[in-house]
Structure formats: C-alpha cells, structure tokens
Amino acid sequence: MALTNDDLQAIANLFKPVQDDIQMIKEEIHTLKKDTTELKGDIQNLKQDVQILKHETQELKQDVQILKQDVQDLKNRVTSIEITLENETNRGIKVIAEGHLNLDRKLSEASKVENEKELLLLRVSHLENEMRKVKDRLNQIA
Numbered sequence: 310m311a312l313t314n315d316d317l318q319a320i321a322n323l324f325k326p327v328q329d330d331i332q333m334i335k336e337e338i339h340t341l342k343k344d345t346t347e348l349k350g351d352i353q354n355l356k357q358d359v360q361i362l363k364h365e366t367q368e369l370k371q372d373v374q375i376l377k378q379d380v381q382d383l384k385n386r387v388t389s390i391e392i393t394l395e396n397e398t399n400r401g402i403k404v405i406a407e408g409h410l411n412l413d414r415k416l417s418e419a420s421k422v423e424n425e426k427e428l429l430l431l432r433v434s435h436l437e438n439e440m441r442k443v444k445d446r447l448n449q450i451a
Contacts, residue, residue: 395442403435 312320 399435
C-alpha cells in the first residue's frame with residue numbers, strides 16, 4: 310500500500326499541531342532555563358549578602374563586648390575613687406582640722422568654745438556627707 314501525496318499531506322497536517330506544541334514547549338523550556346539562571350544569580354547574591362551580614366554581626370558583637378569591658382573598667386575606677394575619697398581624703402582633712410583645733414586651743418583657752426563649735430561643724434559636715442552616701446547606696450539598692 311503506497312501512500313499518496315494527499316495521504317502524506319494529511320499525516321503532515323495531523324502532526325502540525327504536535328510540532329507547534331513541541332515548538333511552544335521548547336520556547337517555554339528556554340524561558341525556564343533563562344529564569345533558572347537568573348534565580349541562581351539572585352541566590353548567589355543573597356548568599357553573599359548573608360555572608361556580609363554575618364561578618365558585620367560578628368564585628369558588632371566584638372564591639373559590644375569591648376564596650377561592656379570598658380563600662381566595667383569605668384565602674385571599677387569610680388568605685389576606687391569613691392573608696393579613696395571616703396577612706397583617705399576625708400579622714401586626712403579631718404585629722405588636719407583636728408590638729409589645727411589643737412593648735413588654736415594651745416594659743417588661747419578663751420577660744421575653747423569656738424574651737425569646739427568648729428569641730429562640731431566639721432563633724433556635722435562629715436556626717437551629712439556620710440548620710441548622703443548612705444542615701445545614694447540605698448537608692449542604688451532599691
């Protein structure tokens with residue numbers, strides 16, 4: 310059985326929609342490949358951005374750690390200064406004041422009441438300072 314040109318043309322016409330569909334599928338696959346390539350590039354860019362963010366976050370963590378240490382060092386220094394003022398400077402001033410009062414007493418017994426008044430004023434001043442420190446400590450605790 311031999312096929313005629315009309316038969317071949319009919320078969321070709323039957324396969325024409327299939328060929329068109331195949332061509333359309335090829336074009337869609339080409340578009341998908343192109344989109345996939347773009348997505349791969351975008352994903353690579355995202356990976357790089359994430360790496361940069363990780364690095365910057367690590368740097369921030371290090372900076373915060375340094376700041377924490379600096380704050381702790383400052384707290385220690387302030388505490389040391391407060392202790393020095395309380396234990397040495399204030400006591401030294403008190404000793405000097407008391408020594409001056411003793412010299413004044415030797416010079417004149419008539420000024421004895423005045424010297425005691427001066428000593429009491431120094432003690433009141435000292436006690437006021439101590440009371441302020443106690444209030445500050447209580448406020449820190451509360």
